[in-house]
Amino acid sequence: MGAVVLDVQTGAAESFTEHLLRALGALTTEPAVPLTRLRLTGEGRPGAGTTACAEPHPQAPRAVPDHVAEHARRSPGATALVYGGAQVGYAELDHRVGKLAAALIEAGVRPGDRVAVRLARTPDLLVALLAVWRAGAAYVPLDPDYPVGRLRLMIEDAQPSAIIGTPVPGTGAAGTVVLAPDAAAPVPERWPRIRPEDPAYVIYTSGSTGRPKGVIVRHENLSALFTAFDRELSGPPAVTVAATSVSFDISALELFWPLTAGRAVLLTGHREVAGEDVPTGALYQCTPTVARILTDDPNGRRLLGRLGTLLVGGEQLPRDLADRLDSLVPGEVLNCYGPTETTVWSTVWRVRPHVPVHIGHPLGGEECLVVDPHDRPLPPGLPGRLLVLGAGVGSGYWRRPDLTADRFREYDGRPAYDTGDLAVLDPEHGLRFLGRADGQVKILGQRIELAEIESVLRAHPAVRDALVTVASDGATVTACLVPASGGPDPCVPVPAPPGQAEEIRRHAAASLVPAMVPAVWLLVGELPQLPNGKLDRATAGGWVARAMPSRPGPPDAEPAGRALDAVRLAWERVLGVPVADLDTTFFDLGGTSAGLLRVLVLLAERYPELTAAELFRRTTVRGLARWLDAPTGGADTPDTRPAQAPARGASRARALGQWRRRTERSQQRHP
Template identity: 35%
Template structure:
């Protein structure tokens, strides 16, 4: 193990070193402009001064609620330069959820655009574009001081904030460098993940080691044509994505091109399906791409175990340098023989500090490491794994009711609490199922007033949950089946049916309605589509919506945004919206 992993350098110090080494190199690009390392240094230092002037310092938390772009990188770096930690507050989240997160974290300063108002009282909104301050010296922040707090789904019905120290983030970067996942020389990196998703950390912090970060906006990251254009224009070499996102972008990422750099893909967030693994492994053998599978819970600072995607079948690989991985039985007995299955525990410098204001939960999940010196902890992941003969780890599933949907970690208990909070619902249980066309879907079974419709429940959940946590299917039941032990009998729940056979079909009429119905039937895996069908009631989600958008663009020349599909979810409404955008010369015959 190198000295860098044993004693990683704070990333703000590494950024300052990168500025001195190559001040004119482009540090960050976005649709809102670009900054050299010298310019990013100046902008972030001035904003850090503005935060310092308002009393922000080591140990404080600053909320960040900004669109994807250069200003977001400036703001995150400025928070660190002020000695504080950042808390991402996605402006697309429901206001009630944002208010809870801000209050739970004790935020009093929010970096946001002028139009953004904080729902919490006593929070000052500071516009990073106009905030002025004196350039200040970087305060001395230790490895245990907070770098960020990212909120994940919680098993109590409320999100929980994972608090990660600066030393853990520095260790992550050093370990990925030592393992060869990050190339030694500076690269051009595409920032793809939402800042509210922990995968974003190992993307944007690349600027601290001298890499150029290209911030992809929502259209660029989800439209294969636009993404290919950005990758080519800026010669992007590294790109993070989930396996679900790969399915959308695989065509453009596998294109051969003269003088194009071979992209290195960082796959994470959810298990890589066997078919996807073999496809990527073959593309790697053909020299089209390189790809690494990254595994790690938020509580272990993004990545803890890695594997290059080559050879036979999916696996998660070996621990990063400095990380200790234990496969343990229920009594914490080590399982060392190949083929033995147990729960994965992780230890090392990458462990988070714990959960904000949740000391009991922190003590439950971060337990004493009996295999190390006194005082060291290990994190109970809740993931079932087994070792192969060569020591690599296979991921087998969960030991609890946590699931992954499109890369997002979801506690089903939190979704159940949201469904059950409707005044007309008496009981709710939620599970996940695999749809051949749509991937993992959440299904909510509910008891209560028979007059309650699925659309009403969906709207209720959308008001309190992020989009990725809203169930795709709502099923009314007369009773929740129980086992002899009084637990939910999941196997006895009725199979979800999003398109009942006896449902009345309103035939699409116009050419555009018929085209959209054909596209929906294809992407949603349905035999027939009614003109009054709701895209999301049929199980559609943001990634599937992008396939609809692409087809409409190809067939009609009309460019839609994902949010416009959300605004017009009914087929007839969406068709009318598209028809209004058609030019007189458009051929829709």
Template identity: 35%
Template sequence: MSGVARRLPRVTWCDLFESQARKAPGRVCLVADEVSWTFHELDLWAERLAQVLRNAGASPGTVVACAMTRSVRAVLGVLATAKAAAVHLPIDPALPTARLYAILADARPSVVLTDVESLAERADVVLSTEDWKAELAGHTGHRSPGAVAGPAYLVYTSGSTGLPKGVLVGHRSLVNLCGELADRFFPAGRGPQRVAHGLPLVFDASWNPLSWLAGGHELHLVPDPVRTDPGSYVDFVREHRLSVVEAVPAHMSALLEAGLLDGPARPRMLLMGGEAIGQDLWSQLRGAAEVTAVNLYGPTECTVFTTSCGLDERATPSIGRPIGNTTAQVVDEELRPVPIGEPGELLISGSCLALGYLGRPELTADRFVTAGERRYRTGDRCRLAADGHLEWLGRLDDQVKIRGHRVEPGEVEQALLASPGVRQAAVRVEGTDPRLVAYVVLDTGTVTRLRERLRAVLPAYLLPSAVIPLDAMPLGPTGKIDRAALAPPVPVRRAVVLTSPQKLVAAAFRVQLEIPAVDADSDFFDLGGHSLSAAALAARLRALGVPCSLRDVLVRRTVARIAELVPTQEKGVTP
């Protein structure tokens, strides 16, 4: 099945933005750091930064690594890199040092741009958080033609070998994405929309809201403390009268629970992607009045999203139909089409395809197969329904999406096996809210020391929710680890007396984290909690009468500390 054929103009994403700056220079295009920026202002400062990057060594086709905080400077970094006809590589400055340097060593950027003081020694261009305008004011810049057929950005994803792999995406694919948004998503005749950018800037999905910016709309960069707290995020949407909000499904559920669609001041379009949508969320949004909700699907290798499905199109979850200039096909192990209704692997071809993996021709040849036309093997198990919609059935390998991040459990296993004292390790995904659980056999050391080691080498989204020590791994008939038989050892029950407030909080921990038991010293985050589930825990406790905020959970962390917040009248209540 194929999407609509669309003529692609020979321009870059940056050309589309500059066109908007010429047509409406005085219109607000970005609200960030509590400041409104016009198209002219953003274009001007990006041009000046582009000249600084050129002077530092950026040239067409070279990589510019941007390790930036969430601010207007990060958006300028994207624009300035494009204006220099270079390749944008977003890097989370909070990454463990070893992983950050591994990415830099693999990408070999010509310029490293940062506004983070701790990275200043490694960077070629440093923008201070206070005086960056003064640093750029002396540069006038000049426009250089964009490399229309060349790479636009580079994104690193989890790799099963233990090393992240870089996906290189071209300008043509990015412009095709902008064309899809313009044709099918930008509301016709309703003028510029106010769009929330609440996605991590290192996600390839962050190009989606940026494309609304290039389409002439007004982008609002949601601050970090706000975007991780659903209640604050909802307040931000109302205060700024935002009409378009995009989030991974787990985050969208939290926003809905916090009241995103309550009252008249609510968004009119909700976009979701990054992980599978459950039936409950699908049904809830289908029933929402005057709201357009859309499910977006697409691997990093296919430029943000490849298929889309309006939730009003069908009653059950679907990833929909291909976007323009894109073809989707469900095939068997021999890459032959399977009948309608039969499961198989999803293959994608067309203008959305990435250029390949940086410096890995063998991997590129394995995943981007050529048989008549270039096609990407997604590794996703799908089927084509009789109504023409694609249904996602899971993965063919161990890869999984956790809170929108693509995760290879094998990468975590490699990190565990590389740690001193670890004889064996196995990692699998558990729970209805997917989380990584690691099982290890230790020769020396402790789980606590092992966790400390992992925090130093893995980003937060790859950290296992639990690390469970075993005396020995269960083995199958062939002598390999029997992953299906992995289970926590039955604990020896010890007499633990919880106070009534602690029992109330412990019960909330158990329900939120889907675990059987906790004690007074149990740490919410060591048990697998994260920022979204922490916000949900706080909301759950508030519903029980406990004045608990997200910050309380982040700071107090344990059952005993959070139980100190239980009001006096609740102290005698046993849940």
């Protein structure tokens, strides 16, 4: 008989032998021990089921406003913020923060309160967030682009004592003070003390009950994150690009970490970043979806070619994109992982050419465990549920003790968070992400509860029941609806009539962020079930796959020189509804950035000159069709050249000028 040769790494073989001997030893010495209590890893051996030991976080960490004040004293003229080509120094920033914080205190804001911030991305936004902290409160970010219905739910739940910026229509919260971003008052003799254990912000994420849930993160969590990145990257670079909405927690790293070291923040947005004058060596972070758009655009590639560090995260990083980014970015490319509940990022992995993508090893001060259903640590190579322990674990969910108890817990005497993610530990490269163990998904970097979408859809009077899935492209939410009356054959789904689909889409868009609004609508007589009575999402996914195009081919041919029909057909295929208004933007119709990439794929064969950047510049059917029909083959002409960039530049200049005038008036009133 021939010998069987196994190709096994030495470390894996040694680990397997150790675990087998440990199991046999436990079974022979304690024959009555339940198998569920049998641990394969050694007690106190961190390398067996974890990827790093927790390091102590800084003693008596300082809050960000204290860092800003110190830099204002030491280097008053040093640049703190760059916006629209203009610079704001630390002294000017600190002065505005102090005046607004004083106005908050005068209005009745007290330590421990929550203050909602609803402002556009101008210097006022950074001033407001820092002022909330200096007043001793926690900020609740309200993205102005979010649906009013969703903002109402957040306001009702957070119960802020004040709102900076534009109030949310229809809230009418009694006792809630509304302040303009240029509000000012005399500075108090002593500021409230910001304790490390005080809440820094409450950020709302998708909730399974149909209402968003607020995650509480403390100042000491942020301090530990900044310290960890100080060690990981040897401190922030001279300029960090801040392009992320403050409703996403990763904005905290790019907005505040540079300020702790006296460095500069370049305030912009992901749609504008490729046109910014980003200096060589800057740090930028984004989702893989945004990164792929940049790699397809000449300006985006120029931006990537200037970066000293690129952080990508929020979604799984495809291998091909990792290799492309590694070839374009002269500095390091880090794949980052971390739930909102564990403060921005918990692990990092430096991208290496032709190596399977991992999420890597924990940041300093944190620890990650891969455990089985009985919370026993698993050895390397065995997949399990991922727990994050240590300095980044937040305080729980605002006013949700039941959900907090389910996800936040103590593990071996340390604070831990059950991520619900599945992972496996590779001894060399660290953790590898495998997917979710529950109904959460990631779309465009947003962690989404499918149950929340289903709950919103069931609230429509025409819907008796709903099941939501994500299409194979990972970016398209699809809905299977059981009508309140009538309906098709139980086992034969049919596309929803366009009018009905549009009505329900508008209902959903009133309270869900764009990435959560379904783009494909199917009517079914009954939702599919497994033998145990649970919903059969796999069968529903098959229905959706058959309803969507089997391959992303180009739309049907259009008359020569007329791109209008081709563009409209591509939009309708991606959005899942008829497009009648040719002058409404793709995003106003419910589209997403990932949806635009699908439009690009559909049109690429017929219009090879079309890039993702052009799609973002021309977001209406008519505007894009005119550009494609231009005699120069897609080049700009005097009639088709987009006016958005100059208008945006003028808008920024006006905003910065107004901000400086308010600063001067404030200094005159309250020197």
